[in-house]
Amino acid sequence: MTMPIELTVTQAREKVLLRAGVAQSAAHNVQLLRITDEFIRTAHAMHYYACDWLAARREMEIAVIADQAVYDWPDTVLVGQLNKLWIEYEDGRPVELDSEPDVYERHYTGGTGMPRFYRFMDGQITLYPAPGDQFTKIKILYTAAPTLNDSSDRLVVDSELVVQQATVLLMLHLGLQGASQYQSMLERYRLQIIGQQANLGKVNMTQFRDAPLYYRKRYGAARVDQQGYYRGGY
Numbered sequence: 001m002t003m004p005i006e007l008t009v010t011q012a013r014e015k016v017l018l019r020a021g022v023a024q025s026a027a028h029n030v031q032l033l034r035i036t037d038e039f040i041r042t043a044h045a046m047h048y049y050a051c052d053w054l055a056a057r058r059e060m061e062i063a064v065i066a067d068q069a070v071y072d073w074p075d076t077v078l079v080g081q082l083n084k085l086w087i088e089y090e091d092g093r094p095v096e097l098d099s100e101p102d103v104y105e106r107h108y109t110g111g112t113g114m115p116r117f118y119r120f121m122d123g124q125i126t127l128y129p130a131p132g133d134q135f136t137k138i139k140i141l142y143t144a145a146p147t148l149n150d151s152s153d154r155l156v157v158d159s160e161l162v163v164q165q166a167t168v169l170l171m172l173h174l175g176l177q178g179a180s181q182y183q184s185m186l187e188r189y190r191l192q193i194i195g196q197q198a199n200l201g202k203v204n205m206t207q208f209r210d211a212p213l214y215y216r217k218r219y220g221a222a223r224v225d226q227q228g229y230y231r232g233g234y
Helices: 009-020 030-050 102-107 159-174 179-199
Strands: 057-063 070-072 082-089 094-096 117-121 124-128 135-143 203-208 211-216 222-224 230-232
Touching: 009 030, 009 159, 030 159, 159 179
Parallel strands: 211 230
Antiparallel strands: 057 135, 070 124, 082 094, 082 135, 117 124, 203 211, 222 230
16 A cells, blocks of 8 residues: 655645745745744644654664674664564564563573564664574664654655644744634544544544543553643553
């Protein structure tokens, strides 16, 4: 299935200015463009951290060397961004690895075989035991970072959610009428996305203080932040 490609900062800016009703001539105001871009980054970060299960997922591969247990961890992936790590056989069969090697490590006597656990230390990852020659690659599934440095960078959470939030922020900043209506639209859209993700089985639903509570299945416990967003506990 082809995944939707999110907007760039430039594309998001055009939509925000259009929805806020900013005149085309005013859109060329450098200061206004900077403010709009800042609101886009703010909205992007808000929803990235509040609804982590909305963030785009990325994959990366590390080539396996037979009998080698230690590998350099990619600089572009923070350990906290990791969702899943697995190793693949030559025929493509995956084996998901556990990140708690303590018990196994105490009984580990060396040798190679099918890795079962991994550990991070000093910018490297160690597999226990070292993989044999029947394995070809380590695959990393991680959450894309929310950094938007350039106008050509693409958003990593739902573009419409970010555009609606940034539009509200810009309209409030400029004192424009209609911000409250956009805020209501934003909330309806956010709840619609949550419902879709719940139907797809990507988040769990329960009740908390008479309100629906949503959190990603992988993480178990959930909490509610002050803005009413629902997030899985790590």
